[in-house]
Amino acid sequence: MMQTALHPTPRPASVLREQLRALGLALRAPAAAAAVLAAAMALLITLGIVEEGHRIDFYPELSMLPAIAGFLLPLAVWWGEDRFGPGFLWTLPVDRRRHALTRVCAGWMWLMAGVLCFVLWLLALALLTGGNLVGDQTVRVLPAAMTNVPMALDPAALRTVRWTPDPLLWLVPFTGATGTYLLASALALGVRHPLRWVTGVVLGFFLALGAIEGTKSLGLLKGATRVLNAVFSGPYGIDALLTARTESLHTVATLTSGQTVEVWHALPHTGQWAAATLLWAAAGLAALWAAASRHGERRRG
Amino acid sequence: MSGMIHADAADGGWAVATHGLVKRYGRETALDGVDLRVPEGAVYVLVGANGAGKSTTLKVLMNLERPDGGSATVLGLDTGADGARVRAQTGYVPERHDVGYRWMTCARLIRHVAAYYPSWDSAYAERMVRAFGLPPGRRVGGLSKGEARRLQLVLALAHRPPLLLLDEPTDGLDPVIRNRALSLLAEHLADSPATVVVSTHHVHEMESLADHVGVLDGGRLVAQMPRDELQRTVRRYRVQVPEGWQAPPELRAAGAVRQRAGREVQWTLVGEEGELTQRLSTAGAQVREVTPLTLEAAALAFLPDEGSR
Numbered sequence: 001m002m003q004t005a006l007h008p009t010p011r012p013a014s015v016l017r018e019q020l021r022a023l024g025l026a027l028r029a030p031a032a033a034a035a036v037l038a039a040a041m042a043l044l045i046t047l048g049i050v051e052e053g054h055r056i057d058f059y060p061e062l063s064m065l066p067a068i069a070g071f072l073l074p075l076a077v078w079w080g081e082d083r084f085g086p087g088f089l090w091t092l093p094v095d096r097r098r099h100a101l102t103r104v105c106a107g108w109m110w111l112m113a114g115v116l117c118f119v120l121w122l123l124a125l126a127l128l129t130g131g132n133l134v135g136d137q138t139v140r141v142l143p144a145a146m147t148n149v150p151m152a153l154d155p156a157a158l159r160t161v162r163w164t165p166d167p168l169l170w171l172v173p174f175t176g177a178t179g180t181y182l183l184a185s186a187l188a189l190g191v192r193h194p195l196r197w198v199t200g201v202v203l204g205f206f207l208a209l210g211a212i213e214g215t216k217s218l219g220l221l222k223g224a225t226r227v228l229n230a231v232f233s234g235p236y237g238i239d240a241l242l243t244a245r246t247e248s249l250h251t252v253a254t255l256t257s258g259q260t261v262e263v264w265h266a267l268p269h270t271g272q273w274a275a276a277t278l279l280w281a282a283a284g285l286a287a288l289w290a291a292a293s294r295h296g297e298r299r300r301g
Numbered sequence: 302m303s304g305m306i307h308a309d310a311a312d313g314g315w316a317v318a319t320h321g322l323v324k325r326y327g328r329e330t331a332l333d334g335v336d337l338r339v340p341e342g343a344v345y346v347l348v349g350a351n352g353a354g355k356s357t358t359l360k361v362l363m364n365l366e367r368p369d370g371g372s373a374t375v376l377g378l379d380t381g382a383d384g385a386r387v388r389a390q391t392g393y394v395p396e397r398h399d400v401g402y403r404w405m406t407c408a409r410l411i412r413h414v415a416a417y418y419p420s421w422d423s424a425y426a427e428r429m430v431r432a433f434g435l436p437p438g439r440r441v442g443g444l445s446k447g448e449a450r451r452l453q454l455v456l457a458l459a460h461r462p463p464l465l466l467l468d469e470p471t472d473g474l475d476p477v478i479r480n481r482a483l484s485l486l487a488e489h490l491a492d493s494p495a496t497v498v499v500s501t502h503h504v505h506e507m508e509s510l511a512d513h514v515g516v517l518d519g520g521r522l523v524a525q526m527p528r529d530e531l532q533r534t535v536r537r538y539r540v541q542v543p544e545g546w547q548a549p550p551e552l553r554a555a556g557a558v559r560q561r562a563g564r565e566v567q568w569t570l571v572g573e574e575g576e577l578t579q580r581l582s583t584a585g586a587q588v589r590e591v592t593p594l595t596l597e598a599a600a601l602a603f604l605p606d607e608g609s610r
C-alpha cells in the first residue's frame with residue numbers, strides 16, 4: 001500500500017469560477033472591440049435622429065448578431081489551446097471531458113452576458129429615439145393556400161393584422177446565440193481544423209448544388225430544395241432557431257397597383273420556435289458531448 | 302550490452318509502475334513494452350538518447366498521451382481511469398518551454414494554476430518566484446526560454462506534490478540559475494518528501510540526488526536499477542590480452558570494448574567485479590585495473606553507441 005496521502009482534486013465550482021475569470025481576461029480584447037463598434041453605431045444613430053428624425057424600434061427576435069457572435073466565440077474560447085496534443089489545459093487535475101465542458105460552459109456564460117448587454121443596448125436605443133418598445137406592428141398576411149407570391153398581387157387577397165410579438169420572443173437572441181455556440185463549440189472541440197471543415201462543408205454544399213443542377217433532374221432538384229428549405233427556413237429550421245422565423249416568413253410583393261409592400265406568409269409561432277430551439281439545442285449538446293468525449297481520459301478515437 | 306531490469310516486487314511498493322507500456326506514432330514505436338518501477342521516495346533518473354521515449358513515458362504517466370498497449374499506475378492510481386487524480390498528485394515540467402497562456406502575466410498564470418490545487422502553497426510559490434528572479438508582471442509570451450523553465454518549475458513545485466515528473470528540468474537555464482534550481486529542488490525534497498522521475502541528458506547534474514536509474518534505448522527499457530548497484534556492477538576493466546585474442550561470447554554479451562590499443566583493451570562490463578575478473582582470467586586476459594564509473598558514464602554504458610566509444 002502507498003504511504004503517501006493523496007491530494008484532492010479541485011471542486012467543480014472552483015474550476016468553473018477560474019475558467020470564468022481566465023476567459024473573461026482572454027475575451028477583453030474582442031469585448032472592447034465590440035464596445036467601440038456599439039458606441040460608434042450609437043453615435044451614427046444619434047446623428048441620424050438629430051438630422052432626419054430616425055426612430056429605432058425594438059425587435060429582439062430580428063437581430064442575427066448574437067447568433068453570429070455565438071458561432072464565432074468558440075474560436076476565441078479555444079484560441080491557442082493545443083486541444084489534440086499535450087495542451088496546458090489537459091495537464092491540470094480535472095477530468096479532461098469535464099474540463100472541456102466546463103470551459104464551454106464558462107464561454108456560454110460570457111456569451112449570455114454579452115447578449116444581455118446587446119439587448120439592453122438595443123432597448124436603450126429604442127428608448128432614446130422614441131421607438132416602439134413592444135415591437136407591435138400592422139402586417140399584411142397572405143392567404144394560407146398561397147405558397148408562391150404572384151408577380152402582381154391583388155391587395156384584396158391580403159389580410160391586415162395587428163401583431164404583437166409574444167414576450168417569450170425576447171429570449172430569441174439568447175437561445176439563437178446558445179444554439180450556434182453549442183454547434184460551433186462541438187466543431188472547435190471535435191475536429192483538429194474547424195475552419196477547414198467549415199470551408200469544406202460550404203464548398204461541398206455549393207459543389208453538390210451545382211452538380212444537382214447539372215443533372216437537370218427536376219425530381220432531384222425539388223428534393224434538394226425541400227431539404228434545404230427544411231434545414232434553413234422550415235418550421236424547425238435554422239431560421240426558426242435564430243429569428244423565430246421572422247426572416248423567412250415575410251417577403252416583398254408587388255401589388256396590382258404597382259406598389260411594393262412587405263407581406264407575411266404567416267405570423268411567427270412561439271410553439272414552433274420553442275420546439276426548434278429544443279431540437280437544435282439537443283443536437284448541439286449531443287454533438288458537444290461527442291466532441292468532448294474525444295478528449296476523455298480514455299481514448300475514444 | 303545486455304540489459305538489467307529490476308522489476309520483480311509487487312505493485313504495492315512502487316510510486317510509479319508501468320506494465321508493458323506500448324506507444325506508437327504511426328509506424329514509429331516510441332515505447333516498446335516498458336516496465337518502469339519507481340520506488341516511493343526515489344529520485345529516478347531516466348536516461349536515453351533523443352527519441353528514446355523518455356518524454357513519451359512522462360506524458361503517458363500524466364495521461365497526456367494514451368498508450369496503445371499496457372498500463373501505468375501512479376501512487377496506486379491507474380493513469381487512464383484516474384487521470385485527474387493522478388495529475389493532482391503530480392508536479393510536471395514538460396519538455397516544451399511554452400507554458401500556459403501567452404497573454405497571461407506570470408502572476409496571473411500562477412493564480413490560475415493555484416486555483417486547481419487545493420494544496421497550493423502561495424507563500425512558497427512567492428518565495429520561489431523571488432529566488433528565480435521571475436518578473437511577475439511580464440506576459441508569459443515574452444519570457445525567455447530560461448524564464449519559462451523557471452516558471453514551469455514554480456508551477457510544478459508550489460502545490461508540494463507527492464510525485465514530480467521533470468522532463469529536462471534544467472534545459473535552457475544558465476549555470477547560475479541551474480545551480481539555484483537544483484539546490485531548490487534538493488531543499489524542496491528535504492521539506493516535502495516526494496518521488497521524482499527526471500528525464501535528462503545531463504545525468505551529472507542529478508549526481509547528488511539520484512538514487513535510481515533507468516535507461517531507455519529505442520523505446521525499450523534496457524536497464525533499471527538502484528544507483529549503488531549500477532555503480533557497483535558497471536565498471537571499466539583495463540586488461541592485457543594475448544596476440545590474436547578473441548573474447549568469449551559471454552564476455553562480449555556483458556559489455557562493450559571502449560578502447561583497444563595493441564594488446565591492451567579497455568572494457569566496460571556489467572556484472573560483479575570478482576566474477577568478471579575470474580572470467581577474464583579464465584579466458585586468458587590479465588586484468589590490470591578496474592575503475593568505477595561516474596553515474597552518467599555507468600548509465601550511458603547501456604546505450605550501444607556510448608558503450609563502444
